[in-house]
Amino acid sequence: MKLLTTLVLIILIWSAMAGAQKHSIELLSPDEADNSVAPLLGVISGPDPNCPENGENVPDVSRQYQEIGVMFVRNNDYYDDRLDMERMFQCDTMTYPSWRCDPEDPANLHFDGSDEQFRSYLDGGFIPFFRLGGEYESCRRTHDYKGPQDSLEEANWIKAALKVVGHYNNFDGQNNVLKYLNIWTEFPGPHFWSRSDKAFYIFWATAFDSIKKHFPDLLVGGPGFVPKATLDILNGELNSVPVEFLTELYNRNLKPDWIGWHYWNNDPSQYILAAEQFRDLLNGEGDFSSLPWAGSGYFDGVKQYVDAYGTSVVENINGEMVAYDKVTKDSIYNKQKGAAILTGQWIALQYTDVELACYYRGSPQGTSGPDEDPTDPKSRISGPSLFYGDPDGTPKPSAYAFGLWSKVYRDFPQLLQSPVMSQNSEGRQLWILGAKNEKNYAVLLSNLESVPQQYTLIVESKAVNLQNFDKVDIYEVTNTNDGRTPSEWSGRDFIIPAHTVQLLVLTPKTVGLEEAEIAQPAAFKVRAVSVISDGVLKATVESPAPSNASLAIFNVLGQRIYVRPSIPLRKGEQQLRITLPQLSRGMYFARLQNGFGTRHWKFLIGW
Structure with missing residues (x-):
């Protein structure tokens, strides 16, 4: 598995330095066992606008999603309940939600707004990563409670869920529209579930069992563990929600197709460590070797999806989470520094066995623009979205970086073995991914440091120079460069500026058979x-x-x-x-x- 390759290659200082600051990076041939670039090109929310109350100018970003290569859209955080169980299954207007009526009665199922939103995925050519659950909050009506409150509401919710899945799996007369089904999100936490953890485990297991029996071809999983739960697994905590959750499934002889976890951390290496720990949890190995399924292979084949991830704008200082100031938030959410962090995360995840990931978030939450001054106390800077909330849906550097990721996935399907993170003699790091197609190579690099860095490259035993390569095109994402038009390398030392993303496309020289035999x-x-x-x-x-x-x-x-x-x-x-x-x-x-x-x-x- 790529994960096994990663644990060595990720932190390994694979740099015999020619100079104090120069990285010497070698990319090796693909691992024969597992060498595909993963489609980690999902986003949360969009392409159609959020709740209209968030701003009249918030755009539809279907065209922008297509331009940067978004593949998956996970329906969450629209704040209007259109594609959530609160609104799709509603019995009366006395309480909200209202789940104490018969879900078999078509009058209690409401698909008008949800159909419109779902159609925006299909019309845009995006794969629905279909989340079945509730919303954090609605801009139109306050939620009186979170999640089903008793056995009657649980049973009705599950029956209604079967109706919802059937409706969208055969949407507009098509068959097998859905592939992925995500039960719930952000567990544990009072924003989505207000009862005990144990009650949730039982409810989720019952819902999964019923949905999987009715729709055996869907990849069904969840529940979207919150970052605190992910951190517990990173720390090897046996008394943790993910352990309890999987234990409940194991005791019920249930096996999800995948488990989903959420994380926001600006250190890309933490994603690799988290993926390793979750795999150990599923395998009953390492810190989790005392669990009842250890050695049984029971959860073999269960996939990992990171169904929400992104940059962090808080820092743990002496055990207290402290938020960054507005200028720092702006540099992460809206400038090239954030694009570099996200690209480092994407590179790291490629060298794990995570098969699908959704960035939080794609579409803007409210009105915002690129000209907001973060030093102005009255300004309203944009949040983590890839695009601004102006009428043009202006892309941010993070959106342009996403476009480079999709270029790698689309045009260079074979993943090269990489140091993943190269560290020079001064401790400065570069994150590197290598890939290839039948003719050319691609090297994606991210510099999270605040200074420029030099590097040299060797790709499959060929030094990258103008003797071995006809051409090297460099795509670069900064605050002033959208990375869409390459510059051609001159043959001098490679330099990547501070907080910058680069994609190198390398075209090897072609040689005749006789020359190739001599050069071999x-x-x-x-x-x-x-x-x-x-x-x-x-x-x-x-x-x-x-x-x-x-x-x-x-x-x-x-x-x-x-x-x-x-x-x-x-x-x-x-x-x-x-x-x-x-x-x-x-x-x-x-x-x-x-x-x-x-x-x-x-x-x-x-x-």
Whole structure:
């Protein structure tokens, strides 16, 4: 899995620096087992405007979504209940919601506003990531309570949900319109569920069981764990909501198609660690090896979706969450700094086993514009949306960066093995993704630092220079550059400015067969055992001639923990057996070098 590759490659300092500040980045051939760029191109809300009370000029951004390559839209946070259970299943006007009547009666189901919104997805060519649940709040009518309040309302809600899913799965005479079904969001929390956690587990399990039996072809999951629950899993907490939730499903012999978690953190590495921990939770491994399904494989095949993620505008200071000032918020929500953070997150998620992700959010929540001055106390800066709430739906740098992500997914389907994060000798980081198609390469980079950084590239053993490549186009997203028109590389050192996103498209030189045979490097091959249980590293090495090799072992923090500087190799194939020092259980990275090349591989100890 990409996740296993990631744990070594993510934090590993894969940089033999030529200078104090220069990154030396090497991208390796795709992992044969798992090498597809994932369609992490979802957004929450839009394309049609939010509740009209939020502003008369809030635009429909269907065209803008199409231009940047949005694939999925998750229906949440419109604040008007059009596509939420409160409004679609409503019995009377005495209370709101009102779920104590017969859901079999068509008079209690209301699809006028919801049909309009759902149609905007299909008309725009977007895949509905269909969320079945309630809304945080409505601008038109206050919610009297959150979620079903007793067994009668639970039963009615589930019956109505079946009607809703059937209606939209066969929308406008089409068949099998839906693929993804998301039961609930933002759990736990009083904004969506006002009863006990245990009551929710039972309700969700019952709803899932019924919906899955009626619609077995849909990918059904949830519940959208809140960031606090995600943080608990990051910290290996056994007494946590996700553990209790999965335990309830396990005890009921239920297995979701996917689980969804939410997170807002400006450090991309946290997304990789969260994905690893959730996978350990599902597998019953690592911090979660004492859970009842450990070793059973019960939750094998359950996918991970990050159904809400984005940048954070708060900081934990001495245990207290403190909000950033308006100028800092503006730099994150509306400027190139935020685009760089989001791109780092997207790169990180590509090197996990997360298969779908939705950014919060696509469409603007209210009226806003690009000319607002964040230093003016009276100004109203835009929030986390990709577009401003002006009549033109003006894109922000984050929208242009999203467009580069979709270009990678659309045009370069094979994911190269990457350092993911390169760290130079001064501790400054670059986030890197490599991809390829049949002819060309793409390298997506994000500089989250406040200073420019230099780097060099090697792609599949070819140094990126004008001797090996006919052309290198550089697309760059900043506050003043939309990244739509590339500049052609001159051949000098690569430089990425501060808080900037770059996409490099590399066109290799084409050579004749005879020249290619002459240029082909001598084969230096390594096939290594990926799991070590006896403390002995085993590898089959093929050297084209007698040579002297060196071996280095790194841990997941990029620290070199073992070096064997001299290993004689004879010509041809041979077996290496190297006794390692006592190492703790976990994942490690090996590097074997000789005059014919460098080979890297990962291995596990004690698994």
